[in-house]
Amino acid sequence: xxxxxxIISCLLLVxxxxxxxxxxxxxxxxxxDSVMLSITNTIGTIDETLTGPNYNWDYSTxxxxxxxxxxxxxxxxxxxxxxxxxxxxxTSFGMENRNLTSLPIPGVTFSAAYDFxxxxxxxxxxxxxxxxxxxxxxxxxxxxxxxxxxxxxxxGNTDSCDYKYGLPIxxxxxxxxxxxxxxxxxxxxxxxxxxxxxxxLRVKSIITSxxxxxxxxxxxxxxxxxxxxxxxxxxxxxxxxxxLEIDGTINxxxxxxxxxxxxxxxxxxAGVNExxxxxxxxxxxxxxxxxxxxxxxxxxxxSSVKITIADVIGKTLASVEEGVQTTGTHLKVINTKxxxxxxxxxxxxxxxxxxxxxxxxxxx
Numbered sequence: 001x002x003x004x005x006x007i008i009s010c011l012l013l014v015x016x017x018x019x020x021x022x023x024x025x026x027x028x029x030x031x032x033d034s035v036m037l038s039i040t041n042t043i044g045t046i047d048e049t050l051t052g053p054n055y056n057w058d059y060s061t062x063x064x065x066x067x068x069x070x071x072x073x074x075x076x077x078x079x080x081x082x083x084x085x086x087x088x089x090x091t092s093f094g095m096e097n098r099n100l101t102s103l104p105i106p107g108v109t110f111s112a113a114y115d116f117x118x119x120x121x122x123x124x125x126x127x128x129x130x131x132x133x134x135x136x137x138x139x140x141x142x143x144x145x146x147x148x149x150x151x152x153x154x155x156g157n158t159d160s161c162d163y164k165y166g167l168p169i170x171x172x173x174x175x176x177x178x179x180x181x182x183x184x185x186x187x188x189x190x191x192x193x194x195x196x197x198x199x200x201l202r203v204k205s206i207i208t209s210x211x212x213x214x215x216x217x218x219x220x221x222x223x224x225x226x227x228x229x230x231x232x233x234x235x236x237x238x239x240x241x242x243x244l245e246i247d248g249t250i251n252x253x254x255x256x257x258x259x260x261x262x263x264x265x266x267x268x269x270a271g272v273n274e275x276x277x278x279x280x281x282x283x284x285x286x287x288x289x290x291x292x293x294x295x296x297x298x299x300x301x302x303s304s305v306k307i308t309i310a311d312v313i314g315k316t317l318a319s320v321e322e323g324v325q326t327t328g329t330h331l332k333v334i335n336t337k338x339x340x341x342x343x344x345x346x347x348x349x350x351x352x353x354x355x356x357x358x359x360x361x362x363x364x
């Protein structure tokens with residue numbers, strides 16, 4: 001009898017360990033989180049389309065080309081130009097978008113993108129973006145949100161949305177996009193990556209979109225259909241973002257991979273795409289403070305540096321450093337009384353080149 005009970009218990013353990021999971025908003029990122037990603041452009045001979053219930057995906061042989069640290073910034077720390085449209089009232093966090101490389105408009109230099117998200121118990125959706133065009137950051141709200149996930153997420157769920165945004169570009173014209181997203185949770189099971197083994201849900205997203213372009217100088221506009229896109233995302237409990245994501249464009253029955261990213265540990269010397277968060281050593285002491293605060297930072301190469309102080313609603317209160325700094329360690333002393341900082345919470349923002357780090361300062 002004991003032997004039979006033991007066998008039944010073992011079978012139950014195996015069944016539980018293989019049971020499909022449910023993903024909710026509690027498994028998503030919150031402001032202040034950060035995740036290290038390894039990036040590659042190939043998955044070898046693996047067929048990324050294969051999926052199903054209780055499936056085993058083995059991506060353990062992936063090899064990174066570079067790494068990125070994905071940060072989820074608080075609305076309290078958004079640059080002032082973005083804070084005009086995005087705050088805690090409509091945004092949960094913002095994050096840098098490194099996958100957009102150009103806009104299909106003559107005469108436009110596109111150098112950076114920043115995305116804004118709103119998270120609730122029922123969904124995670126993109127509510128806006130900011131593009132740096134011809135050197136000027138231009139924020140804009142979506143007129144129809146792009147719903148990335150609908151909660152709770154379980155195998156077999158399907159949802160869709162129609163999103164839309166438009167961006168007037170001074171002296172140039174207008175750029176906008178309309179799109180349709182279909183999300184299908186088409187698999188659950190065990191995923192193996194170079195980092196670890198995870199119990200996951202897999203989400204397949206198909207996105208069809210069309211750009212709207214208007215050039216003021218030519219008084220001419222046009223709608224330009226974009227290639228159909230596919231996103232495969234493996235989600236695990238408590239991991240904030242996909243532990244593996246494979247993106248591509250669809251041409252007939254062929255899929256061309258455009259991006260492969262998986263959660264990983266930091267690897268020194270991983271490549272030129274590492275972020276400054278891995279290159280900067282930024283610290284404050286003492287913290288909390290009632291008088292002088294020493295800010296210490298290190299640079300691996302000479303770079304422009306700007307240090308500002310913002311309040312809890314993101315308003316810039318003071319600039320305490322701006323200029324080019326040499327390689328090595330630097331120390332800046334901030335006197336809270338000279339800056340008229342009363343008791344409370346503030347944010348020290350260090351900008352080095354194109355990268356940015358934020359730390360909380362408590363004044364007693």
